[in-house]
Amino acid sequence: MRLLPEVALSMWNRKIVVCLAILAGMSFSSFAQSDLEDWSYEKTAVKERKVIPYRYTREANVKFHKRIHRVIDTREKQNLIMHWPRNAFYNVIYQAALKGPNKEGGVQAYTSDSLDIGAAYSEEDILGRGSQEFVTTIQDPNFPDDPYMVIDTVISIPFEPNQIKKYRLMEDWIFDYNYSDFRARIIAIAPLFNQVASGIELGEVPLFWVKMDDLRPVLVNQEIFNPFNDAARYSFDDWFQMRMFSSYIVKESNVWDMDIKYFEEFRDDGLAALLESERIKNDLFIFEHDVWEY
Numbered sequence: 001m002r003l004l005p006e007v008a009l010s011m012w013n014r015k016i017v018v019c020l021a022i023l024a025g026m027s028f029s030s031f032a033q034s035d036l037e038d039w040s041y042e043k044t045a046v047k048e049r050k051v052i053p054y055r056y057t058r059e060a061n062v063k064f065h066k067r068i069h070r071v072i073d074t075r076e077k078q079n080l081i082m083h084w085p086r087n088a089f090y091n092v093i094y095q096a097a098l099k100g101p102n103k104e105g106g107v108q109a110y111t112s113d114s115l116d117i118g119a120a121y122s123e124e125d126i127l128g129r130g131s132q133e134f135v136t137t138i139q140d141p142n143f144p145d146d147p148y149m150v151i152d153t154v155i156s157i158p159f160e161p162n163q164i165k166k167y168r169l170m171e172d173w174i175f176d177y178n179y180s181d182f183r184a185r186i187i188a189i190a191p192l193f194n195q196v197a198s199g200i201e202l203g204e205v206p207l208f209w210v211k212m213d214d215l216r217p218v219l220v221n222q223e224i225f226n227p228f229n230d231a232a233r234y235s236f237d238d239w240f241q242m243r244m245f246s247s248y249i250v251k252e253s254n255v256w257d258m259d260i261k262y263f264e265e266f267r268d269d270g271l272a273a274l275l276e277s278e279r280i281k282n283d284l285f286i287f288e289h290d291v292w293e294y
Contacts (some may be wrong), residue, residue, distance in 0.1 A: 046223045046235050051216045054185065057176060063285065064175040064182075068280070069113075069251035069259070071192070072167045078246040082167075082188070084225040089236060093191060094161040096122050096218050097208055107215050111210035113170050115188060121208050129207055130159030130193050160191070166192040168206060169247065173284055175291060182288040186212045186240060212240070249277040 074082045074089075082089040086248045099106025100123060109121040121129070133156050143149035168190045175182045190206035220235035226233045239245070260266055266273040 030213050036236055041206040046233060049095065049220050049235060049237075051220050051237065055179075058178065059177040061176050062174055063177045064173075066173045066284070067253040068171050068173055068184075068249060068284075070169050070171070070249045072169065072245050072247045074165050074167075076246050078244075081225050081227075082245075086225070088162070089167075090161040090164040090191065091232065092222050092236065093189070093210060093215065094126075094164075096215065097121070097126055097210060101214070102211055103216055107210050109210055110188075111208070112206075113209055114191070115209060115211055126208060127158070130163070130195075132157045132159075132196050140160060156230065161191075163193055164191040164207070165191065166204065166249070170209075175287075180291075182284075182291065225271065232246055248274070249280050252280050 020102050072079055072082070073078065096105060096107045097109040101108040108117070109126055110116065111119040111121060133154050135152055135154055137150040137264050138153050140146070140149040140151050169186055170188045170190075171186045173182065173184050173185050188209050190209045192204045193207050195202040195205045216237050219240070222236045223233050224236050250261070256263075259278050260273050263269075266276060
């Protein structure tokens with residue numbers, strides 16, 4: 001059976017159109033992939049994720065509530081993932097705080113864990129935090145030939161976010177009677193740095209505080225390294241919500257609102273303070289165990 005010339009020509013034109021469409025699609029795909037860093041395919045799983053909101057908690061259903069502060073040390077093996085060179089957490093949180101709440105991808109930085117909007121940091125305040133100033137003597141430029149003519153000058157060393165090695169978390173442990181579960185919810189996070197004044201180290205203090213609810217929209221699209229499978233990487237938000245970090249408790253709610261290390265019985269005994277931290281952790285575990293009936 002032979003086709004009419006007009007029908008054969010029409011079918012031939014259709015084949016040409018289909019071939020051109022396939023070639024156009026291939027060229028577009030190659031162009032799109034050329035914008036990627038070093039992947040052979042387009043990775044959008046993490047970049048397109050949305051924040052999963054917390055479930056509603058009714059106050060009448062909260063039968064137990066404890067405010068806990070803990071510290072994450074990135075030098076611990078389990079926490080090394082936070083300083084993955086391709087996307088270090090210190091860059092994520094520091095840049096978000098510098099942008100401020102009025103820019104996309106920015107958050108409000110607070111001066112303390114009270115998270116009071118009246119005591120918030122500006123971009124200039126954050127840049128000034130952590131910087132060090134030293135007074136030294138230099139040759140007086142007006143008398144370059146006289147070695148005894150010197151003047152005092154102030155040298156300022158700007159703060160580098162890669163100096164951040166620890167993070168402080170403020171979280172609530174809540175027993176919800178309605179769901180019969182005991183869970184933790186991170187309220188805020190603060191990078192810690194060694195404060196230096198006049199060449200004297202004053203110890204670790206928070207660089208700033210950030211609400212986790214404000215930071216989650218930023219973290220949910222920030223990829224974190226997965227040591228088991230590069231095709232199944234998760235976000236920093238997943239990492240915090242699944243509590244995949246290692247930490248130790250430094251404070252529980254108390255009438256003096258003080259850290260463990262500032263109590264008189266633990267002030268000069270670091271081992272005793274660590275044991276007290278473990279006691280608080282164990283008490284939370286025992287409480288959760290005791291609310292169940294076997």
